Amino acid sequence: MEKSSDRIVIAxxxxxxxxxxxxxxxxxxxxxxxxxxxxxxEASSAAAGGLWPQAESSRPGMFMDLCLAGNAMFExxxxxxxxxxxxxxxxxxxxxxxxxxREEAEKLMEWQLDSGLKVDWxxxxxxxxxxxxxxxxxxxxxxxxDDNHLNPLSLTRAFAVGAKKLGAExxxxxxxxGIKTVSGRVSxxxxxxxxxxxxxxxxxxxxxxxxxxxMVDMEVPVEPVRGQIILSEPLPPLFxxxxxxxxxxxxxxxxxxxxxxxxxxxxxxxxxxxxxAIHLLHRGAVKAIPRLKSVSFIRAWAxxxxxxxxxxxIMGASDGPEGFxxxxxxxxxxxxxxxxxxxxxxxxxxxGKASIPLEGYRLSRFLRGAEVERK
Amino acid sequence: xxxxxxxxxxxxxxxLCAAIEGAKHGLQVxxxxxNIRAGGQLFKQIHKFFGSGVHRAGIRGVDIGSQLxxxxxxxxxxxxxxxxxxxxxxxxxxxxxxxxxxxQLSAERIILAAGATENALAFPGWTLPGVxxxxxxxxxxxxxxxxxxxxxxxxxxxNVGLIVGYQLIQAGIxxxxxxxxxxxxxxxxxxxxxxxxxxxxxxxxxxxxxARGDERVESAVTVxxxxxWNPVPGTEREHEVDMVCLAVGLSPLIELARLAGCGxxxxxxxxxxxxxxxxxxxxxxxxxxxxxxxAGIDEASTAMEEGRxxxxxxxxxxxxxxxxxxxxLKKSARKRMEEFWDGxxxxxxxxxxxxxxVKE
Numbered sequence: 001m002e003k004s005s006d007r008i009v010i011a012x013x014x015x016x017x018x019x020x021x022x023x024x025x026x027x028x029x030x031x032x033x034x035x036x037x038x039x040x041x042e043a044s045s046a047a048a049g050g051l052w053p054q055a056e057s058s059r060p061g062m063f064m065d066l067c068l069a070g071n072a073m074f075e076x077x078x079x080x081x082x083x084x085x086x087x088x089x090x091x092x093x094x095x096x097x098x099x100x101x102r103e104e105a106e107k108l109m110e111w112q113l114d115s116g117l118k119v120d121w122x123x124x125x126x127x128x129x130x131x132x133x134x135x136x137x138x139x140x141x142x143x144x145x146d147d148n149h150l151n152p153l154s155l156t157r158a159f160a161v162g163a164k165k166l167g168a169e170x171x172x173x174x175x176x177x178g179i180k181t182v183s184g185r186v187s188x189x190x191x192x193x194x195x196x197x198x199x200x201x202x203x204x205x206x207x208x209x210x211x212x213x214x215m216v217d218m219e220v221p222v223e224p225v226r227g228q229i230i231l232s233e234p235l236p237p238l239f240x241x242x243x244x245x246x247x248x249x250x251x252x253x254x255x256x257x258x259x260x261x262x263x264x265x266x267x268x269x270x271x272x273x274x275x276x277a278i279h280l281l282h283r284g285a286v287k288a289i290p291r292l293k294s295v296s297f298i299r300a301w302a303x304x305x306x307x308x309x310x311x312x313x314i315m316g317a318s319d320g321p322e323g324f325x326x327x328x329x330x331x332x333x334x335x336x337x338x339x340x341x342x343x344x345x346x347x348x349x350x351x352g353k354a355s356i357p358l359e360g361y362r363l364s365r366f367l368r369g370a371e372v373e374r375k
Numbered sequence: 376x377x378x379x380x381x382x383x384x385x386x387x388x389x390x391l392c393a394a395i396e397g398a399k400h401g402l403q404v405x406x407x408x409x410n411i412r413a414g415g416q417l418f419k420q421i422h423k424f425f426g427s428g429v430h431r432a433g434i435r436g437v438d439i440g441s442q443l444x445x446x447x448x449x450x451x452x453x454x455x456x457x458x459x460x461x462x463x464x465x466x467x468x469x470x471x472x473x474x475x476x477x478x479q480l481s482a483e484r485i486i487l488a489a490g491a492t493e494n495a496l497a498f499p500g501w502t503l504p505g506v507x508x509x510x511x512x513x514x515x516x517x518x519x520x521x522x523x524x525x526x527x528x529x530x531x532x533x534n535v536g537l538i539v540g541y542q543l544i545q546a547g548i549x550x551x552x553x554x555x556x557x558x559x560x561x562x563x564x565x566x567x568x569x570x571x572x573x574x575x576x577x578x579x580x581x582x583x584x585x586a587r588g589d590e591r592v593e594s595a596v597t598v599x600x601x602x603x604w605n606p607v608p609g610t611e612r613e614h615e616v617d618m619v620c621l622a623v624g625l626s627p628l629i630e631l632a633r634l635a636g637c638g639x640x641x642x643x644x645x646x647x648x649x650x651x652x653x654x655x656x657x658x659x660x661x662x663x664x665x666x667x668x669x670a671g672i673d674e675a676s677t678a679m680e681e682g683r684x685x686x687x688x689x690x691x692x693x694x695x696x697x698x699x700x701x702x703x704l705k706k707s708a709r710k711r712m713e714e715f716w717d718g719x720x721x722x723x724x725x726x727x728x729x730x731x732x733v734k735e
């Protein structure tokens with residue numbers, strides 16, 4: 001697909017855009033990233049950094065496999081990237097607090113074991129032995145040893161720095177204003193700071209992918225979902241594994257700060273935090289880990305996640321102008337899927353084919369009449 | 376959720392005057408402060424204030440504080456102490472925490488009078504016990520009656536440095552010397568003369584280089600600086616002191632104004648980022664006002680007038696005060712401020728404050 005002379009322009013300098021530029025760079029292909037504000041300044045930097053393909057999945061299949069393949073890349077990536085991405089092979093405890101939830105957890109465990117994945121049921125005493133700071137009201141927990149976490153800000157920056165070293169250009173403070181085509185092919189990307197000739201344009205604009213799509217009369221059904229998060233002061237080590245309850249998830253970061261997330265709100269592009277959500281998250285965290293009652297929470301913020309109707313990203317070629325590709329709509333899995341998306345998109349561009357088929361991620365699944373499969 | 380007409384945040388001179396003025400004009404007022412006692416810095420000010428009679432000049436800050444607390448009580452202001460405002464959300468909803476419990480308060484108008492915080496200065500040894508801000512020294516001496524040291528060096532010659540320097544002497548501390556990095560003394564000459572009369576050496580174009588000592592400050596090293604503020608090698612001098620007092624300026628406490636989405640301007644003369652505001656002290660966010668040091672570092676006397684103006688504007692906007700009456704009252708408060716500024720220092724402050732004005 002790609003000719004050596006092809007000019008590749010990526011619209012969006014979030015973690016997805018930067019990862020694509022990085023993996024293209026590894027293949028010796030240069031690209032230009034156009035970013036409206038600054039690298040990773042939206043959903044990428046609002047994320048908590050959980051890498052949870054197992055705890056967050058509800059059934060086996062194509063998407064689960066993609067998440068697992070993405071997760072498997074981080075250990076090596078943490079050695080390969082120049083910056084410390086604070087990757088922590090921590091494991092995750094999915095805490096069960098009542099009988100009904102326990103049934104759901106058992107089902108989850110059953111199919112994951114059938115798929116050959118590592119997951120264990122721990123009773124109350126085993127759970128508390130592993131994480132003594134958890135509330136004694138816990139009934140038990142599902143233990144996922146392969147669900148980990150990292151620092152999403154560092155990872156985004158590491159991709160950006162790595163991409164630049166490999167020849168990519170990242171143009172921040174530059175807004176995409178239009179896309180020009182010549183006889184059915186993209187020819188250039190227009191920005192508020194000039195026009196850039198392009199043979200391939202990748203729409204990696206996250207929550208703004210709809211606006212970029214509209215520039216080629218393409219409907220991209222991505223909409224923002226607000227997620228609010230709170231952060232504590234740095235604390236001595238309280239717990240090691242990521243903790244997930246029915247209400248919240250809780251991670252203690254390497255510097256000691258505890259992150260508690262998150263909400264899921266359809267409120268447009270409003271990034272404000274609300275007292276209700278802050279209370280909700282705080283209550284959920286204290287319920288799981290009573291010690292958190294007496295510590296100070298020092299920050300609250302909100303990010304907008306690019307949601308799609310089936311909660312699965314949109315990746316690969318489009319039915320729009322030739323040379324117009326998509327890599328967006330990663331919703332709550334943008335950090336987890338960043339590396340695999342970068343890798344697969346770079347393969348698609350340079351070899352014409354990705355090592356994991358991207359057909360199931362095509363935008364055309366949302367076309368009128370197409371049957372949308374829910375996650 | 377509890378509702379009030381006017382919430383005033385910060386019970387220093389600006390906040391107290393705002394609360395009193397608002398209540399006087401019939402507003403239901405809640406005054407909130409994170410300290411266990413109201414008065415802000417007033418109770419540390421054992422010196423007589425400046426200006427003329429209308430500015431309560433000649434009265435000591437601590438007595439002004441007592442007067443204002445009295446008036447606050449008489450005016451029927453609800454005072455919430457030991458209460459931190461940790462959030463300011465949409466529709467003027469304040470998030471408070473008191474004794475570990477978080478509550479919300481909805482206000483029709485808000486006056487931010489959070490004051491300022493002391494700037495620190497970093498140099499080798501700055502974390503040794505005995506190095507402290509001038510405000511901390513004042514708290515120890517004037518409120519808790521504890522001597523913070525025996526022999527001191529003061530860094531900074533603004534009014535805070537000069538006045539607190541004199542208070543150190545009053546407390547029985549030997550003030551060895553006062554250093555000022557600028558080529559001239561920053562504060563009023565009347566305060567500087569007082570120090571000179573008491574035998575305090577004042578070195579301009581000089582700064583602190585290091586504090587030395589094992590467990591606590593045992594000496595301080597000063598150094599001359601050239602016109603580009605660079606230390607001049609070979610001019611170091613070691614002084615035997617057990618206390619280094621820092622009076623290197625204040626910065627407005629603007630966090631709540633930031634949360635409210637107010638517009639800002641950076642003005643170093645006023646201490647840094649300052650919320651834009653108009654003649655009525657209203658910020659770029661309708662119904663949210665600023666008064667006192669948060670609106671640009673200045674004296675307590677002008678802070679009190681700003682508090683009054685903000686409360687008058689709030690009362691007027693809620694229909695408690697006719698436009699004419701409000702205008703007359705605001706004008707006289709403004710006039711008292713202008714009179715206070717009628718000196719070379721005040722003129723500088725006034726010019727900076729005027730550059731903040733947002734057009735209505």
